[in-house]
Amino acid sequence: xxxxxxxxxxxxxxxxxxxxxxxxxxxxxxxxxxxxxxxxxxxxxxxxxxxxxxxxxxxxxxxxxxxxxxxxxxxx
Numbered sequence: 001x002x003x004x005x006x007x008x009x010x011x012x013x014x015x016x017x018x019x020x021x022x023x024x025x026x027x028x029x030x031x032x033x034x035x036x037x038x039x040x041x042x043x044x045x046x047x048x049x050x051x052x053x054x055x056x057x058x059x060x061x062x063x064x065x066x067x068x069x070x071x072x073x074x075x076x
Contacts (some may be wrong), residue, residue, distance in 0.1 A: 025075045039064040
């Protein structure tokens with residue numbers, strides 16, 4: 001953004017573009033954390049009921065965590 005665009009954005013919204021970017025990135029990461037927890041708990045419940053093996057539990061949680069790490073890398 002140019003200086004004039006940043007000034008117009010700040011005048012219209014009351015916050016800086018960097019603050020808005022931080023807020024949006026934080027919300028995305030919180031939603032991703034909730035998703036990873038949902039995947040882990042869902043797979044754990046399936047494992048408790050005998051519908052999944054320990055390997056399935058470990059693998060699904062690991063895949064979700066890898067997605068979270070990649071997302072965190074791009075949002076930093």
